[in-house]
Amino acid sequence: MKTYYNPDDLKKFGKIGEFQKEMADKFFGYYGEVFKEGALTEREKSLIALAVSHAIQCPYCIDSYSVDSLEKGCNEEEMMEAVHVAAAVRGGATLVHGVQMMNKVKEVSM
Amino acid sequence: MSIGTKSLKKQNHELSNIDKQLQVLHNGVADQNLESFSSKLKASNLFPLTTTGLDVFQINMGKMCNQVCSHCHVDAGPDRKEIMTKETLQQCLDAIKKSGINTVDLTGGAPEMNPHFRWFVEEAYKLGCKTIVRCNLTIIVANKKYFDLPEFYKENEVEIVSSLPHYSSKKTDSQRGDGVFDRSIRALKMLNEVGYGMEGSGLTLNLVYNPSGAFLPPAQAGLEKQFKRQLKKDFEIEFNSLFAITNIPISRYLDYLVASENFEGYMEKLVNAYNPIAAKGVMCRNTISVGWDGYLYDCDFNQMLELKVAVGNKDLQHVKDFNSIALLERKIIVNEHCYGCTAGAGSSCGGEIT
Structure with missing residues (x-):
């Protein structure tokens, strides 16, 4: 069955340089730097990446960072809490626009 | 992972057959067009893999165990009756004396279930050996005849290495069986009480982490x-070091990988994570592993795959004719499961290699 998303395509990510090498090299170099231990640990960065993966709803990223979080020593509770953080921010982003709706309603109402 | 109560052997499972395991391993690499382990070693100028010394004498005292862990590479359990005899243990002592090796590493199964375990530890102590016991912890609280093991270990200055896959009961029990975490905590407290893992005691208690699933260790x-913080906070438990060990794709862990359809992905992950620096430091280069029946192997994993040491004369494959020179000159047997020891930071019975 053909689908838009194919799990095997994730393994081909590194090959995007085939069409534009210079930018791909810069991107992967940058990517590697970002995930190195710095002011944040690799473990903390993996949980952030897991949360962002859910917020942007990228199946490749979710597969990658679910395993990566386990390989950084995270447990299921921590991972699900990270997903809830993403959900809360997304939900909050919807709800905070309710203020704009209220403003508009008040503006046009007697 | 789900826990069975019987060994693969008792179930007559197809993966209790060594040839079948080797075939699955071979196909897992070849069918995905991945490079074979020996080819990787050649590219790293490490093939054939040779020895660097004879420093650790590891004895598998038997396959009997009080647990049936889902990842066990020995396929150990209460239904396994293979136990090293006193005669073979004496041959081990003779070999240790003759070769001058002074680190003895006891594993199993649960080595403590061998009826000659205490005698052997005392004899090794008299020889001046440093003895490591790979204790599964729950054996200490399994029966009152084992309750004094912490004192016994202390008297013989044994170093304890114990598996605790996680500081949460859920993850530990999913790999090692229901209730194992709580019993392990009780045993750790008993070890702490006699001084194990406590600063200044000189008594070493190391823990082993291995992943509860198809992924690599952190x-x-x-x-x-993390382990030190959580075990101290939740249980007031202390220990010395944590060894992070990669699961090797043989026996029950191989069964888990195949049954959960993670096998191909795991092999690919191991191959892609091959690290030549880790390959250079693998433990088989300075270890000799003795099986319950006295035969010699490059490591405990080769032992479970029945790949005996490659020494010309067959007699020299048994501990009764232990010959240090022949063993030092041997070429180590490698196969696709060896990728487990060379992935990432590498893996050995003492944790990371690099």
Whole structure:
């Protein structure tokens, strides 16, 4: 069955340089730097990446960072809490626009 | 992972057959067009893999165990009756004396279930050996005849290495069986009480982490801090070091990988994570592994795959004719499961290699 998303395509990510090498090299170099231990640990960065993966709803990223979080020593509770953080921010982003709706309603109402 | 109560052997499972395991391993690499382990070693100028010394004498005292862990590479359990005899243990002592090796590493199964375990530890102590016991912890609280094991270990200055896959009961029990975490905590407290793992006691208690699933272990140093913090906070437990060990795709762990359809992905992950620096430091280069029946192997994993040491004369494959020179000159037998020891930071019975 053909689908838009194919799990095997994730393994081909590194090959995007085939069409534009210079930018791909810069991107992967940058990517590697970002995930190195710095002011944040690799473990903390993996949980952030897991949360962002859910917020942007990228199946490749979710597969990658679910395993990566386990390989950084995270447990299921921590991972699900990270997903809830993403959900809360997304939900909050919807709800905070309710203020704009209220403003508009008040503006046009007697 | 789900826990069975019988060994693969008792179930007559197809993966209790060594040839079948080797075939599955071979296909897992070849069918995905991945490079074979020996080819990787050649590219790293490490083939054939040779010895660097004869420093650790590891004895598998038997396959009998009080647990049936889902990842066990020995396929150990209460239904396994293979136990090293006193005669073979004496041959081990003779070999240790003759070769001058002074680190003895006892594993199983649960080595403590061998009826000659205490005698052997005392004899090794008299020889001046440093003895390591790979204790599964729950054996200490399994029966009152084992309750004094912490004192016994202390008297013989044994170093304890114990598996605790996680500081949460859920993850530990999913790999090692229901209730194992709580019993392990009780045993750790008993070890702490006699001084094991406590600063200044000189009694070493190391823990082993291995992943509860089809993924690689985290970096050892960070994980050790996490374990120390959580075990201290939740249970007032202390220990010395944490060893992060990669699961090797043989026996029950291989069964788990195949049954959960993770096998191909795991092999690919191991191959892609091959690290030549880890390959250079693999433990088989300075270890000799003795099986319950006295035969010699490059490591405990080769032992479970029945790949005996490659020494010309067949007699020299048995501990009764232990010959240090022949063993030092041997070429180590490698196969696709060896990728488990060379992935990432590497893996050995002492944790990360690099």
